[in-house]
Amino acid sequence: MEEIILRGRKIVGGRxxxxxxxxxxxxxxxxxxxxxTGVFVETNHELEGINVAGKILVYxxxxxxxxxxxxxxxxxxxxxxxxxxxNIRAEPITAVGAIISSIPMVDQLDDDPxxxxxxxxxxxxxxxxxxxxxxxxxxx
Amino acid sequence: xxxxxxxxxxxxxxxxxxVQKSMELLVRFxxxxxxxxxxxxxxxxxxxxxxxxxxKAAALYVEELVNKGGKFVVNTTLDPGDxxxxxxxxxxxxEETFRDQMAYSKLYERLGTIMCHTCTPYDIxxxxxxxxxxxxxxxxxxxxxxxxxxxxxxxxxxxTAIASAITGRTAxxxxxxxxxxxxxxxxxxxxxxxxxxxxxxLGYFVGELVQDQVPVFIGMPPxxxxxxxxxxxxxxxxxGAVALYxxxxxxxxxxxxxxxxxxxxxSESNIIEVGDREIRTTMEKLSTSSTxxxxxxxxxxxxxxxxxxxxxxxxxxxxxxxxxxxLWIFTSVPVIAYxxxxxxxxxxxxxxxxxxxxxxxxxWENHILSRLGHKAVATNSAKSAFYMPFxxxxxxxxxxxxxxxxxxxxxxxxxx
Numbered sequence: 001m002e003e004i005i006l007r008g009r010k011i012v013g014g015r016x017x018x019x020x021x022x023x024x025x026x027x028x029x030x031x032x033x034x035x036x037t038g039v040f041v042e043t044n045h046e047l048e049g050i051n052v053a054g055k056i057l058v059y060x061x062x063x064x065x066x067x068x069x070x071x072x073x074x075x076x077x078x079x080x081x082x083x084x085x086x087n088i089r090a091e092p093i094t095a096v097g098a099i100i101s102s103i104p105m106v107d108q109l110d111d112d113p114x115x116x117x118x119x120x121x122x123x124x125x126x127x128x129x130x131x132x133x134x135x136x137x138x139x140x
Numbered sequence: 141x142x143x144x145x146x147x148x149x150x151x152x153x154x155x156x157x158x159v160q161k162s163m164e165l166l167v168r169f170x171x172x173x174x175x176x177x178x179x180x181x182x183x184x185x186x187x188x189x190x191x192x193x194x195x196k197a198a199a200l201y202v203e204e205l206v207n208k209g210g211k212f213v214v215n216t217t218l219d220p221g222d223x224x225x226x227x228x229x230x231x232x233x234x235e236e237t238f239r240d241q242m243a244y245s246k247l248y249e250r251l252g253t254i255m256c257h258t259c260t261p262y263d264i265x266x267x268x269x270x271x272x273x274x275x276x277x278x279x280x281x282x283x284x285x286x287x288x289x290x291x292x293x294x295x296x297x298x299x300t301a302i303a304s305a306i307t308g309r310t311a312x313x314x315x316x317x318x319x320x321x322x323x324x325x326x327x328x329x330x331x332x333x334x335x336x337x338x339x340x341x342l343g344y345f346v347g348e349l350v351q352d353q354v355p356v357f358i359g360m361p362p363x364x365x366x367x368x369x370x371x372x373x374x375x376x377x378x379x380g381a382v383a384l385y386x387x388x389x390x391x392x393x394x395x396x397x398x399x400x401x402x403x404x405x406x407s408e409s410n411i412i413e414v415g416d417r418e419i420r421t422t423m424e425k426l427s428t429s430s431t432x433x434x435x436x437x438x439x440x441x442x443x444x445x446x447x448x449x450x451x452x453x454x455x456x457x458x459x460x461x462x463x464x465x466x467l468w469i470f471t472s473v474p475v476i477a478y479x480x481x482x483x484x485x486x487x488x489x490x491x492x493x494x495x496x497x498x499x500x501x502x503x504w505e506n507h508i509l510s511r512l513g514h515k516a517v518a519t520n521s522a523k524s525a526f527y528m529p530f531x532x533x534x535x536x537x538x539x540x541x542x543x544x545x546x547x548x549x550x551x552x553x554x555x556x
Contacts, residue, residue: 011172026351026381030193031502031531043428043529061352063381066187066277067194067503069297074195091352091381092314095172096297099165100201 004116006109006132011095014104016084017124020117020134021055023047028064029097030071038080056123057082058113062091072097084125086113086132106130141170141311142177150307158210162303169300170311179312182214183268183291184305185261186253187277188298189219190503191244192237198298199240202247205302212252212305217261219278220443220470220500221245227494232508251305257498258472260370260443262289265474270392273316275304279381280442280523283373286384288366290392292316295383315383321393322402323356323386325349325410331419333361335542336371336448340522341422342414343375349412352381356400360387367448374442375522426525429516429537432556434549436514438501440470441521446478448543452493453484455547461492466514467550468494470501493550502531509534518549 025046032042038053053075062068072094075081085098090107098105104127117123117134124133143151151167153160166178188194188202223233223241249255256264259278262285268274270290276282277296285291294314296304304310314320327346333339346355355376364387376382386394394400439452452469461467469488471479476497479485488495501509502524509517509532518539519525525540539546539555549555 009172028381031527034533035195041530041533061381063347063351064279064378066279066282066295066297067190069299070188070194070198070201073201073299074197077195077197089352090172092169092173092295092300093297093381096165096169096300099168100299 002136004134006111006113006116008106008109008130008132010127010130011090011105011107012098012103013128014102015126015128016056016104017122018054018056018083020119020121020123021050021052021057022114022117022119023059024114025059026061026063027059028062028068029075030065030067033075035071035074035078035080038075052082053080055082056084056086056125058086058117060088060114062094066093068093069097069100073101076101076103084127086117086125088112088114106132141167141175147178147309157208158205158306162306165300165303166307166309166311170313173311173313175311175313177312178309179273179316180308181273181275181304181310183266183272183274184214184216184301185266185276185278185281186216186248186298186301186305187219188302189221189257191240192222192505193503194298199244199247202302205306206247206250210251210306213308214305215266216253216305217256217258217264217266218248218253219257219259220503221257221498222503222505224496224499227496232511234505237505256472258443259500260445260472263443263445263475264472273310275301275310277301279377280370280374282383283377283385284370286315287373287386287391288369293383295381321384322354322404323400324353324404325355325412326406327355327357327412327414329357329359330413330415332416335520336368337423337520337522337540337542338419339368339372340375341419343372344379344426344522344526345414345418345422346412347376347378347380347382350380350382355382355385356394357385357387358397360390362389364390367445370442371521378523378526423540426522426540427538428529429539429555431516432554433516434518434539434553434555435465436509436517437465437467437546437550438517438519438524439543439546441500441519441524444469444471444475446475449475449479449484450482451543452547453487455544456491456493457487459491459551461550462553464553465550466494468496470496470499473497502527504532506533508532509536518546518555520546
């Protein structure tokens with residue numbers, strides 16, 4: 001088992017660990033996720049049909065509707081939000097949603113997290129220190 | 141971050157809890173994005189208008205500010221809600237949503253919002269000037285204010301926009317600063333652009349590629365209309381997180397290419413060419429329907445302007461929507477008033493069309509459109525075309541094309 005450490009910038013502090021879910025496409029939370037279930041419903045998106053609840057969600061940046069801040073907050077209150085967010089660049093709508101929902105979030109890591117982290121990897125996110133520790137799920 | 145004495149007192153709570161909480165959020169946001177200080181804002185547009193989209197937790201968030209005496213100190217307008225005040229029962233909007241939306245809207249009214257529910261605040265006279273610092277939400281309105289008007293705003297979610305409305309401040313970062321308003325992508329346009337749908341396709345195609353960057357369009361027709369720029373901005377903020385685009389010779393901060401790019405050195409890989417093929421492919425990608433059936437036509441995303449109402453009235457004049465089809469036009473209250481005065485409303489309604497105010501179908505509670513029996517929807521809006529297939533669990537099939545094509549579909553029930 002190999003461990004990889006990435007260092008970046010804190011957007012919202014806190015420490016969480018869990019399974020990573022990686023999207024190579026940008027994410028806007030409004031309408032794209034059913035807040036009742038956490039299932040990603042945006043058509044033609046690589047996460048379509050996948051549940052994001054409780055995952056450490058890794059993706060490039062935000063997109064789309066500015067309703068996203070409250071949409072993420074709504075998911076957090078419905079307990080369907082990701083438990084941590086790792087972005088290449090934190091877009092303000094997502095950042096504000098994460099701040100008011102207290103979801104640990106980092107960006108601007110020293111390597112591209114959407115390439116280094118793979119879906120299913122176990123990840124420790126120490127957002128206070130801006131550190132992402134990846135414990136690869138790769139059996140090989 | 142440097143705060144004035146007054147701002148420090150606001151942060152310490154000397155002006156009460158809502159101001160303190162708002163300052164905390166703005167300072168935190170500003171620190172993340174490297175703001176050296178705050179700046180005054182004179183105008184806020186809030187995206188927090190829809191109770192279904194925002195959720196009940198958002199209502200509690202806003203209610204706390206109301207109960208603790210929060211007041212907006214700058215002119216503030218509000219995005220569409222989930223109730224059409226005239227047709228809501230007929231549309232199948234539930235009593236519960238009606239009640240919740242009225243209560244939610246009332247909270248914003250008590251905070252001091254100029255009561256409206258529209259995504260085109262600039263169409264009701266809420267217009268910032270060039271260079272003015274504002275805090276606007278609603279992705280389409282953000283792109284419009286920054287790009288077409290030359291005002292300065294970041295993409296504001298409701299929490300920070302509310303904080304700006306309560307404090308009269310925003311963090312001086314992002315698109316408030318000259319250096320972030322220069323182009324970072326060059327878009328060479330050779331496509332033949334005629335209708336709002338063409339501009340929507342252009343915006344969607346470019347938004348997906350440039351993500352949160354600043355594209356500069358070169359070669360856009362000089363006769364481009366404000367309605368077409370509105371459609372471009374709505375699409376570019378849907379596919380991407382574009383807050384600001386420039387169009388050389390058209391937008392006020394891009395009278396020349398040199399002005400648009402300023403001192404920024406453009407990377408070779410940041411050049412995009414858009415011809416007819418890209419427009420057509422994007423239109424096809426957003427058109428998910430495989431049959432020619434149409435049972436609903438949706439226009440007015442973003443809300444129709446008076447010039448769009450005029451265009452629709454001219455296309456509908458003396459004709460009638462097919463019995464199997466509904467045509468809905470979404471717009472704002474003042475536009476309806478002027479459409480009535482100009483005679484467009486009469487022409488449009490005589491054709492069997494519903495003019496809907498204060499709302500947006502993509503915010504409505506789940507399954508409304510499918511419960512009404514709608515399956516195949518035509519629209520001239522790239523933004524609507526994108527949200528339609530999954531928003532509200534209606535599983536709608538989409539036809540996306542020009543206003544004229546949409547009107548023809550409403551008259552015939554067929555997409556041609």
